[in-house]
Amino acid sequence: MLTTSMGREPWTADAIAALVQPDRVHRSVYTDPELFELELERIWHQAWIYVGHESQVRNTGDYFATEIARNPVLMARHSDGTVRVMFNRCAHKGVMVARARTGSVRSFVCSYHGWSYGTDGALKSVPLPDGYKGTLVQVGNPEFGLKPLPRVATYRGFVFASLSGEGPSLTEFLGPAIVGFDDMVERAPDGEVEVYGTCARTITHANWKLFFENQLDAVHAGVTHRSLAESARDVGRSRYSDPAQVPKVVQNIAMHEPPDAKSFWTKLNSSNYRYGHGFLGGYQEHRGQDSATLEYESLVKRNHGEAEGERRLARNLHHTVIYPCLSIQSQFQQLRVVKPIAANRTLVEIWHFRLKGAPREFLRRNIAMAANLANTPATPVSCDDYENWYRAQTGLKAQAQEWVSIHRNFGDDRVEGDSVHSRIGTSEAFQRNQYAAWAEYMKQEA
Amino acid sequence: MDANGNQHVDARDVERFLFHEARCQDDPARWDEWLELFADDGFYWIPYSRAQQDDLDTPSIVREDKVLLAVRYGRLRHPQAWAQDPETRACRLVGNVMVDGRSAETGELIVRSTFQMLEFRADKTISYGGWAEHHLVPGGPAGWQIRRKRVDLISGDGAYEEIMQALP
Numbered sequence: 001m002l003t004t005s006m007g008r009e010p011w012t013a014d015a016i017a018a019l020v021q022p023d024r025v026h027r028s029v030y031t032d033p034e035l036f037e038l039e040l041e042r043i044w045h046q047a048w049i050y051v052g053h054e055s056q057v058r059n060t061g062d063y064f065a066t067e068i069a070r071n072p073v074l075m076a077r078h079s080d081g082t083v084r085v086m087f088n089r090c091a092h093k094g095v096m097v098a099r100a101r102t103g104s105v106r107s108f109v110c111s112y113h114g115w116s117y118g119t120d121g122a123l124k125s126v127p128l129p130d131g132y133k134g135t136l137v138q139v140g141n142p143e144f145g146l147k148p149l150p151r152v153a154t155y156r157g158f159v160f161a162s163l164s165g166e167g168p169s170l171t172e173f174l175g176p177a178i179v180g181f182d183d184m185v186e187r188a189p190d191g192e193v194e195v196y197g198t199c200a201r202t203i204t205h206a207n208w209k210l211f212f213e214n215q216l217d218a219v220h221a222g223v224t225h226r227s228l229a230e231s232a233r234d235v236g237r238s239r240y241s242d243p244a245q246v247p248k249v250v251q252n253i254a255m256h257e258p259p260d261a262k263s264f265w266t267k268l269n270s271s272n273y274r275y276g277h278g279f280l281g282g283y284q285e286h287r288g289q290d291s292a293t294l295e296y297e298s299l300v301k302r303n304h305g306e307a308e309g310e311r312r313l314a315r316n317l318h319h320t321v322i323y324p325c326l327s328i329q330s331q332f333q334q335l336r337v338v339k340p341i342a343a344n345r346t347l348v349e350i351w352h353f354r355l356k357g358a359p360r361e362f363l364r365r366n367i368a369m370a371a372n373l374a375n376t377p378a379t380p381v382s383c384d385d386y387e388n389w390y391r392a393q394t395g396l397k398a399q400a401q402e403w404v405s406i407h408r409n410f411g412d413d414r415v416e417g418d419s420v421h422s423r424i425g426t427s428e429a430f431q432r433n434q435y436a437a438w439a440e441y442m443k444q445e446a
Numbered sequence: 447m448d449a450n451g452n453q454h455v456d457a458r459d460v461e462r463f464l465f466h467e468a469r470c471q472d473d474p475a476r477w478d479e480w481l482e483l484f485a486d487d488g489f490y491w492i493p494y495s496r497a498q499q500d501d502l503d504t505p506s507i508v509r510e511d512k513v514l515l516a517v518r519y520g521r522l523r524h525p526q527a528w529a530q531d532p533e534t535r536a537c538r539l540v541g542n543v544m545v546d547g548r549s550a551e552t553g554e555l556i557v558r559s560t561f562q563m564l565e566f567r568a569d570k571t572i573s574y575g576g577w578a579e580h581h582l583v584p585g586g587p588a589g590w591q592i593r594r595k596r597v598d599l600i601s602g603d604g605a606y607e608e609i610m611q612a613l614p
Contacts (some may be wrong), residue, residue: 196504197494197495197504198603199603200494200505200507201603201606202608203605203608224528225526226526227520227521227524227526227528228521228524228527229520231516231517231518231520232517232520235520236505236517239516239521239527247513249514253517259539352505363503364503367503367504368509372505372506372507372510377507377606377609378492378508378611380518383529383611384527384528386608386609444516
């Protein structure tokens with residue numbers, strides 16, 4: 001049991017259970033540093049957490065260094081072809097054996113005293129081995145390797161790991177939200193995706209959960225992104241006499257209109273599942289009639305059949321949230337990875353994926369419409385989201401009101417077994433589901 | 447005039463153009479003037495990595511033509527651009543300007559420079575640095591027009607403390 005540094009009572013099970021109610025969340029859930037530490041133990045150390053994609057470690061010895069809930073880990077391609085995930089920590093003094101975020105090695109050699117490890121993490125050699133005679137430090141003793149993560153699993157090339165040896169399988173954990181990965185991969189004419197080089201990396205000065213509250217929020221766009229949408233409409237009107245000639249990327253930005261009961265947003269229902277996952281129907285008309293899109297669509301149908309191809313192309317998801325670590329924008333092949341650093345600090349890394357077998361012009365179109373627009377460190381879209389999350393994080397310090405509202409369309413959720421569906425796209429049903437999952441995780445004693 | 451029919455270029459003249467550009471970027475009242483420094487088919491590009499060869503075959507931090515730049519700057523000036531309340535102020539220092547010749551394909555003048563930019567907002571100052579590569583053609587009120595501006599940040603693939611709102 002953690003004790004608080006503030007002289008308060010420690011967080012008892014009852015005290016934590018009182019923080020999330022069906023229609024409101026206590027502000028300390030976002031701001032309290034001790035609760036943040038408990039979240040790491042009870043959520044982030046239990047759930048399946050995204051590590052990376054297999055295409056990041058294509059060849060033997062390739063590695064990718066990342067973090068799972070602040071734990072430094074390595075994903076590496078071993079000589080037997082398998083992808084291994086292990087802690088990035090020398091068994092000798094605890095030194096990280098890899099510092100660069102990517103690289104290729106024959107073995108991991110510690111920069112301090114030269115202990116070396118295979119790409120499977122096994123200890124290969126130590127300097128001055130005679131000094132270890134009669135001790136537990138021996139090549140072959142797994143206790144002195146780079147320790148593997150307790151569980152590692154891969155779904156269609158997406159590698160996950162869990163710091164817990166127990167819990168649901170990866171596919172059981174993902175549940176129906178697995179469609180986010182299916183949608184991304186099945187859009188590839190060749191049925192596979194691979195990462196483009198590096199990712200966009202931005203710090204949000206806010207709690208990690210504010211990011212997830214935002215992903216399926218169908219009301220904020222018309223308010224938060226109003227400036228960009230109105231600018232896009234102005235540019236469209238002033239530069240093009242024929243509205244059909246306005247570039248698609250500008251048309252998509254211009255779609256965000258102020259909250260309106262008759263808007264398309266109300267029709268995009270969210271579907272929400274166990275462990276806090278969920279998705280919202282898509283609104284961006286991604287198909288288009290341009291020659292690049294038509295060529296791409298004909299390839300999907302040629303490779304997978306007319307009916308199956310059409311099914312793959314017609315699917316339209318906005319974002320799919322894999323709680324607590326991912327948001328997938330599958331129709332544009334963007335994967336937002338959330339890394340908690342502190343109660344008020346979160347790293348967001350956005351990976352961009354290439355659809356294998358897609359025509360170059362179509363890939364360039366997707367890069368222009370998504371990767372370069374809403375998913376970069378200079379995005380004119382999300383900068384106003386980041387601003388709002390910061391303002392929320394700071395506003396929640398106010399002692400005037402203790403609660404955050406998740407009331408919109410409360411009482412109207414359609415519950416089917418352990419899934420929750422909104423009846424209107426602008427419902428906060430998905431937030432209620434996220435916090436129900438949060439409460440479920442947090443009541444477990446670690 | 448050289449063998450390809452290109453006028454001799456005065457390096458000081460090109461340097462003055464880059465200083466003029468930085469001054470337009472620094473002053474919100476002159477942002478339209480900055481946009482008009484671009485040729486109609488010009489574009490602005492910040493790749494993640496210096497190794498990136500093509501501007502659209504892989505994702506970039508910024509890759510905007512004149513239309514998208516106009517959308518970006520329309521937002522910056524909009525009264526409900528929340529991340530501009532309070533506003534960003536930025537200044538740019540441009541140096542090491544060298545005329546590095548002409549593109550064999552297009553004949554555009556290639557100019558390389560080094561820059562530092564400070565971006566201040568809400569009590570926090572962030573510094574950016576890197577290299578710019580301008581592809582220029584004669585024309586426009588400033589004497590040159592930008593067909594392409596490539597900016598390589600030294601922090602290209604790093605973690606950004608804030609979303610960049612000022613462009614180098």
